[in-house]
Amino acid sequence: MNFKLKEFFHELKHHAPFTALATILAVLISILIIYDLKQNISEEIFHILHPLHVIVSAIVTSAIFYKYKKNIFQAVLVGIFGSIIIGSISDIIFPYIGGKILTLKISFHLPIIEKPLLILLSAFIGSFLGIITRFTKIPHLIHVGLSVFASIFYLLSFTENFSFLFFVEVFVIVFIAVIIPCCTSDILFPFFFLGKRIKTRECK
Numbered sequence: 001m002n003f004k005l006k007e008f009f010h011e012l013k014h015h016a017p018f019t020a021l022a023t024i025l026a027v028l029i030s031i032l033i034i035y036d037l038k039q040n041i042s043e044e045i046f047h048i049l050h051p052l053h054v055i056v057s058a059i060v061t062s063a064i065f066y067k068y069k070k071n072i073f074q075a076v077l078v079g080i081f082g083s084i085i086i087g088s089i090s091d092i093i094f095p096y097i098g099g100k101i102l103t104l105k106i107s108f109h110l111p112i113i114e115k116p117l118l119i120l121l122s123a124f125i126g127s128f129l130g131i132i133t134r135f136t137k138i139p140h141l142i143h144v145g146l147s148v149f150a151s152i153f154y155l156l157s158f159t160e161n162f163s164f165l166f167f168v169e170v171f172v173i174v175f176i177a178v179i180i181p182c183c184t185s186d187i188l189f190p191f192f193f194l195g196k197r198i199k200t201r202e203c204k
Helices: 005-036 043-068 072-101 116-133 137-157 164-194
Strands: none
Touching (some): 072 116, 072 164, 137 164
């Protein structure tokens, strides 16, 4: 690998403020929904947000790959695998592990196993959109935002613990669950297959 890790950590540092702000906003919206609107956050909301997250993730990953290597088949594959694998880590695996560490009552659900056609189709559509549009900046910001809400709604959908401490813990879990996988998906993943160094601020 020809990229430098310091460039990747530079990207993490650059993304941290926006990710933190998006996470705080998501927590506040969740509190509003639960306490002020007296509404429960259902599992179905997560199952809408996760495919949307996969789509925008695939857009960015495939667009960056195709920018440097004009191979549609490879770009689609990189977009599909990057969005599904890392999207699952961000939306489900990291929040689940974090919830278990903090002793939250949370159950494990993996959409790629439960609804494979929906997730694969989402990744496929996103990959082709990335190749056609070659958009990276706006989809990347949307990607982070969707990932934040998907992660937090996963925690809220599959647990019954709600308190001030719970939402503080949720902020920490979601921030970590989003900042590392999203930067990996949009920045590190395509360059890994390209064999090129990360271009600083490539996705901005």
